[in-house]
Structure formats: C-alpha cells, structure tokens
Amino acid sequence: xxxxxxxxxxxxxxxxxxxxxxxxxxxxxxxxxxxxxxxxxxxxxxxxxxxxxxxxxxxxxxxxxxxxxxxxxxxxxxxxxxxxxxxxxxxxxxxxxxxxxxxxxxxxxxxxxxxxxxxxxxxxxxxxxxxxxxxxxxxxxxxxxxxxxxxxxxxxxxxxxxxxxxxxxxxxxxxxxxxxxxxxxxxxxxxxxxxxxxxxxxxxxxxxxxxxxxxxxxxxxxxxxxxxxxxxxxxxxxxxxxxxxxxxxxxxxxxxxxxxxxxxxxxxxxxxxxxxxxxxxxxxxxxxxxxxxxxxxxxxxxxxxxxxxxxxxxxxxxxxxxxxxxxxxxxxxxxxxxxxxxxxxxxxxxxxxxxxxxxxxxxxxxxxxxxxxxxxxxxxxxxxxxxxxxxxxxxxxxxxxxxxxxxxxxxxxxxxxxxxxxxxxxxxxxxxxxxxxxxxxxxxxxxxxxxxxxxxxxxxxxxxxxxxxxxxxxxxxxxxxxxxxxxxxxxxxxxxxxxxxxxxxxxxxxxxxxxxxxxxxxxxxxxxxxxxxxxxxxxxxxxxxx
Numbered sequence: 001x002x003x004x005x006x007x008x009x010x011x012x013x014x015x016x017x018x019x020x021x022x023x024x025x026x027x028x029x030x031x032x033x034x035x036x037x038x039x040x041x042x043x044x045x046x047x048x049x050x051x052x053x054x055x056x057x058x059x060x061x062x063x064x065x066x067x068x069x070x071x072x073x074x075x076x077x078x079x080x081x082x083x084x085x086x087x088x089x090x091x092x093x094x095x096x097x098x099x100x101x102x103x104x105x106x107x108x109x110x111x112x113x114x115x116x117x118x119x120x121x122x123x124x125x126x127x128x129x130x131x132x133x134x135x136x137x138x139x140x141x142x143x144x145x146x147x148x149x150x151x152x153x154x155x156x157x158x159x160x161x162x163x164x165x166x167x168x169x170x171x172x173x174x175x176x177x178x179x180x181x182x183x184x185x186x187x188x189x190x191x192x193x194x195x196x197x198x199x200x201x202x203x204x205x206x207x208x209x210x211x212x213x214x215x216x217x218x219x220x221x222x223x224x225x226x227x228x229x230x231x232x233x234x235x236x237x238x239x240x241x242x243x244x245x246x247x248x249x250x251x252x253x254x255x256x257x258x259x260x261x262x263x264x265x266x267x268x269x270x271x272x273x274x275x276x277x278x279x280x281x282x283x284x285x286x287x288x289x290x291x292x293x294x295x296x297x298x299x300x301x302x303x304x305x306x307x308x309x310x311x312x313x314x315x316x317x318x319x320x321x322x323x324x325x326x327x328x329x330x331x332x333x334x335x336x337x338x339x340x341x342x343x344x345x346x347x348x349x350x351x352x353x354x355x356x357x358x359x360x361x362x363x364x365x366x367x368x369x370x371x372x373x374x375x376x377x378x379x380x381x382x383x384x385x386x387x388x389x390x391x392x393x394x395x396x397x398x399x400x401x402x403x404x405x406x407x408x409x410x411x412x413x414x415x416x417x418x419x420x421x422x423x424x425x426x427x428x429x430x431x432x433x434x435x436x437x438x439x440x441x442x443x444x445x446x447x448x449x450x451x452x453x454x455x456x457x458x459x460x461x462x463x464x465x466x467x468x469x470x471x472x473x474x475x476x477x478x479x480x481x482x483x484x485x486x487x488x489x490x491x492x493x494x495x496x497x498x499x500x501x502x503x504x505x506x507x508x509x510x511x512x513x514x515x516x517x518x519x520x521x522x523x524x525x526x527x528x529x530x531x532x533x534x535x536x537x538x539x540x541x542x543x544x545x546x
Contacts, residue, residue, distance in 0.1 A: 050087055054080060075111075079103060113525075120294055120518035126511045128272050128285045135286040139257065139274070140228045140246040141221060142284070147231065147245050154194070155233070155241035157210050157217055158202040164213065166222045166233050167196050167204075168241050177202060183223040184233065210238045248282075257282065294519035304516070307483055307490040308499070314398065315467060315495040322405045322466040323459055329406065330413025331451075335443075338421050349418070356411035364475035367404045392481050394492040401493050405472055409462070420454045421447070460535045464528050468497045496524050 057080040064073035083103075086095045122128075130138070153168040158177060165179035167189065175191065177199055178184035190198035197204060210217060221232040224243065231245035249258045257266040257274045266274035266281075272288035273281045298308050333352060337345050355363065370377040371390035379386045390400045424447065432442040473479060479494035479502065489502050489510050500520045505512035 046087060050084060053083060057083075075106075079106075116518045116521055119514055120522050121289055121291060122287045122515050123272055123285075123290050123293075124287050124515045124518075125513040126505070127283060128287050130286055132268075132272075132286040135272075135284045136250050136257070137228050138284045139248055139282055140250065141232075143246045143248045144221070144232065144234070144244040145247055146234070147243050150243050153233070153241045154196075155235050155239060156196040157205045157238050158199055159205050159209075160202050164216055164220055165202060166220070166235065166241060167199055167202070168233060169196060175199070178222040178233070180220060180222060183225050214238070290515070294516045295523070297516055298520060298523070303487045304503075307486045307488065307494075310483070310492075311490065311494050311496060311499050314493070318398075318401065318405075318469075318495055319463050319467040321402050322409060322469075323462050325402065325406045326409035326413045326462070327417075327455075327459060329410040330415075331417045333410070333414050334417035334421055338418060349414075352414055353411040355407055356415070358408075360408055361471050361475050363408050364404060364472050367400075367407070368476050371400055391477050394481055397477055397481060397493050401472065401476060404476055405466070405469070408472070409466075412462075416455055416458055417451065420451050423454070424450050457536070460532055463535075464532055467495070467528050468524065469495070470497045470501065473498045474501070496520060496527075500524070 057076055060076050061073055061080075064070075064076060083099065086092045086099050151171070153170060156167040156169075158165045158167050160179065163179055163181075165177060165182075166184075167175055167177040167187075168184065169175050169191065173191070174186060175189040175196060176184040176186050177189070187199055189196050189200075205213075217238050218236060221234055221244070223232045224230040229246070229249055231243050233241045234244045235241045247259060247261050249260055250256075251258065255268060258264070259266070264276050264280075266276050269275040269281075270288065271285070271290075273285035275281045298304050336342070337348055337352075342348075358366075368391070369375075371379075373379065373387060373389050373392055376390070378390065379388055389396060391397050428446060428450070429442065432446050437445070473493060473495055477491070477493045479489075479491040479498050481493075482489065482491040490499055494502070500517045501507065502510060503513050503520065504517035
C-alpha cells in the first residue's frame with residue numbers, strides 16, 4: 001500500500017506540483033486588548049491613576065450627598081462608572097483618548113450653561129439664596145433670644161479638627177456634646193473636680209486657644225435637638241451656656257411661621273417668602289421659579305431698562321469699533337513692513353508686537369494711571385498740566401477705551417495680516433500687474449478679497465472677544481462715569497458683561513441678583529452666537545474667490 005511520501009514522489013515524478021501549503025497565521029495582539037492579563041507597567045500605571053480618580057470621585061459623591069446636591073451626585077456616579085468601563089474595557093480604545101475632553105466639556109461648559117439657564121428663571125439673589133428648609137432654619141437662628149428663667153449650664157469649649165463645639169454638664173452630672181452641625185448628644189466624658197477634662201473624639205481647648213478664637217466661640221450655636229424650635233446653646237464667656245430659643249415658631253404641619261411675641265402668623269407666598277396678612281414679610285426667603293420675569297425686567301423695569309439699552313448700543317459700538325480700528329491699523333502696518341525695500345523690517349516688527357506681549361489687565365492698569373485727570377502722565381507731562389477728564393467725561397471715556405484697546409489689539413491684527421499677505425500667491429499679483437492694474441486697484445480687487453478669506457474668521461472671533469472684554473472695562477474705567485439718572489451702579493463705558501457683573505453684586509456695590517444676571521448672560525450668548533453664525537455664513541461667499 002503506497003504511503004503519503006511515496007504518493008508525493010509519484011506526483012512529482014509525473015510533473016505535478018503539490019498545492020502550496022498555506023502559511024500558518026500568527027495571532028497578533030489586538031491594540032485594544034487590556035493589559036490586565038500580563039500586569040505590564042502600563043496597566044499598573046493605569047490602575048493607580050484610575051484608583052486616584054475613583055478616590056476623588058467618591059469624595060465628591062460624599063460631599064454632594066451631604067449637601068443634598070442630587071444632580072451633581074448622579075452625574076459624578078455616572079462619570080465614574082463610564083471612566084472605569086472605558087479604561088478597563090478591551091473595545092473602547094477611541095474613547096480612552098476623547099473621554100477626558102468630553103468630561104471637561106460637560107463640567108466646564110454644558111453644566112455651567114445649564115445651571116445659568118436654570119438660575120435665569122429663578123429669583124436667586126439677596127434674600128433668596130437657599131432652599132426653603134435652609135431659609136426656615138436661618139430665620140429661627142437669626143431671631144433667637146435667651147429664654148428668661150432658664151438655668152445656665154457649665155460649659156466647656158471643645159474642638160474636632162477645625163470644628164468647634166460645646167460640652168455642657170447639667171445639674172445631674174450628665175455631659176452632652178455637640179457642634180453647629182450635630183445636636184447635643186450624651187457622651188461618657190471624664191469629669192475631674194467638676195470640670196470636663198476629656199471627651200472621646202474631641203479635644204478640650206485650653207484657655208489661650210479659646211481666647212484666640214473668641215469670635216467663633218461667641219457666635220457658635222449648638223442645636224439642642226434635631227428640632228430647630230427647641231433652640232440652641234449659646235455662650236458669652238466660654239464658661240457658662242444658656243438655652244436660646246427663637247421668637248419665631250415654625251409649624252411644619254400648617255407650613256406657617258408664627259412670631260411668638262406678637263402672635264403674627266406668616267404663610268409662604270409665591271415669591272419664596274413668609275408673608276403676613278398685612279403684607280409684611282420675613283427677611284429671609286428661598287429660591288422659587290419665576291418664569292421669564294428676569295428677562296422682562298431687563299426691558300421694562302425703569303431701574304434697568306434705560307441703562308440696558310444705552311449699554312447695549314455702546315457694546316455694539318465698542319466691539320465693532322475695536323475690530324475696525326485694530327484691523328485697519330494692523331493691515332496698514334503689515335502692508336508697509338511687507339515691502340522688501342524697507343530696511344530694518346525685523347526690528348520694526350519686533351517693536352510693534354511689544355504691546356501684545358504685555359498682559360491685557362496690566363496694560364489697562366498702566367493706561368488708567370497715565371490717563372488720570374490730576375496726576376496722569378498724559379495731562380501732567382504731554383499736555384503741560386492740563387485738566388482733561390479722560391476717564392470722567394462720558395465721551396472722552398469712551399474714546400479712551402477705544403484708544404487703549406487699539407494700542408492693545410493692533411499687534412494681533414498686524415501679525416495675522418502679515419502672515420496672510422506673505423501667503424498670497426505671487427502669480428496672481430503678477431497677472432494683475434501685467435493687466436495694467438494700478439497698485440491701489442490691485443490691492444482693492446485682488447489683495448483685499450484674498451486677505452479677507454483667511455482673516456474674516458479671526459475678525460469674527462475678535463468681535464466676540466471684544467463684545468465680552470470685561471478685563472479692559474473693569475481695569476480702565478470700572479464702567480464709569482456713572483449714569484446720573486440710574487438707581488443701579490452702571491456707567492457710560494459699561495458693556496453688557498460688566499453690567500452682568502454689577503447686577504450680580506459680586507463687587508458688593510449693589511444687592512445681589514443672580515437671576516437677572518444669568519438672564520443677561522443668556523441674552524449676551526444669543527446675541528454673540530447669532531451674529532457669529534450669520535457672519536460665518538456670509539464668509540462662505542468669500543471662499544468662492546479663493
């Protein structure tokens with residue numbers, strides 16, 4: 001019986017070539033495979049990094065839980081689960097690179113925009129800073145008075161880290177301890193010669209430490225129980241404590257607040273405040289939904305409507321004027337220094353970009369001093385002691401703002417125009433010369449259209465930047481000079497974004513109104529976004545020239 005070897009020999013001898021054997025394929029490692037099986041250094045580093053992220057994430061989740069911020073808590077849990085799945089999965093290689101950017105986009109852009117939109121439809125501001133439960137607690141605390149006829153307690157100041165607390169001992173010798181967050185709770189303390197000397201979990205503060213933190217001690221209140229109506233322990237000498245109860249009493253079942261000294265009953269209204277029948281209101285309220293009221297306030301309220309329209313017009317004038325002046329000056333200088341016949345072009349170009357190398361806020365502060373009416377360099381030295389109100393006269397202040405912004409912004413336009421001019425095709429310019437076009441005609445019909453193709457997107461971004469150029473306005477004029485007929489701290493050089501800052505009351509010059517400020521921020525976003533979208537749409541027509 002023939003063997004396979006002999007059959008092969010016969011086939012070869014007959015002139016038949018056996019079919020080639022297919023090469024054995026080696027299994028290549030998938031680039032998306034995890035390192036979990038071989039514990040390479042890359043996997044160990046990834047494991048440590050994810051462990052650190054999880055640790056910070058869990059800390060954030062616990063903090064959100066304590067603050068009852070359920071939206072933030074849910075978002076953090078979802079992000080942690082996604083991060084662990086992406087970086088330990090074998091089939092999510094693209095997501096490993098884009099996930100960090102997506103997370104930062106969600107946290108610093110999407111969340112901020114969504115929260116701003118939420119605040120714009122509420123009455124968030126002074127007197128309405130918190131939830132209803134927090135407002136009730138604040139009202140009870142602010143109206144606390146010592147209960148006449150009550151006993152005093154021997155008191156010891158204790159600490160737990162940076163947190164202060166009180167330990168009180170009653171006539172029966174029982175010791176209870178608590179902090180501003182935790183009500184009094186009975187503990188097993190060490191008492192020697194009638195003095196509390198040790199408490200588990202707390203440090204008994206010595207006299208010198210108590211004196212150093214005297215302000216914190218006298219303002220501290222420790223709730224007697226979980227019910228805020230039971231009052232709290234207060235002290236004036238850090239040795240004896242007394243029970244202070246609020247003159248207001250909150251009835252949770254009826255949802256009413258009663259003044260125990262006058263008998264006045266306050267009920268919640270739709271504005272987030274407790275209001276009596278005579279119209280009087282308690283000072284602390286809570287956030288409530290007010291619909292589009294903040295948007296209508298900007299247009300109809302006499303306190304804001306007049307300044308708003310003036311500021312809106314000036315904002316457009318400032319943004320357009322800034323772009324036009326900086327672009328024209330930058331283009332002129334770029335054309336001049338692009339001429340090869342000019343000697344020392346590199347030195348001149350270096351000198352021209354020096355203002356661009358100075359931080360914007362420092363440049364604005366420098367010019368603020370130079371334009372000072374009484375001691376500024378412009379008036380004292382250049383104008384020989386003149387008394388020109390560069391920053392105090394409404395029209396001069398606006399011209400000064402445009403002039404300073406021209407000094408700060410033209411180097412940027414000079415750089416981009418220089419780069420655009422040097423990238424223009426030389427054959428087109430030669431063709432224009434051959435056709436007999438004059439230099440002005442060649443610039444107007446050939447150079448300028450080609451230049452706008454590359455610079456128009458940058459001009460649009462410059463418009464958006466100057467529309468929100470808060471730094472220049474705040475550092476140079478702080479929005480002044482103020483409107484004489486306005487009841488809010490707004491001025492002639494304020495732009496919309498600085499108006500938002502003033503309305504929000506961040507600088508402490510006005511009552512805080514975050515709801516109205518958020519509504520104005522949304523309006524700014526719509527205006528800038530709408531103009532930018534229309535401008536980019538129009539720039540498509542320029543691309544046909546290229």
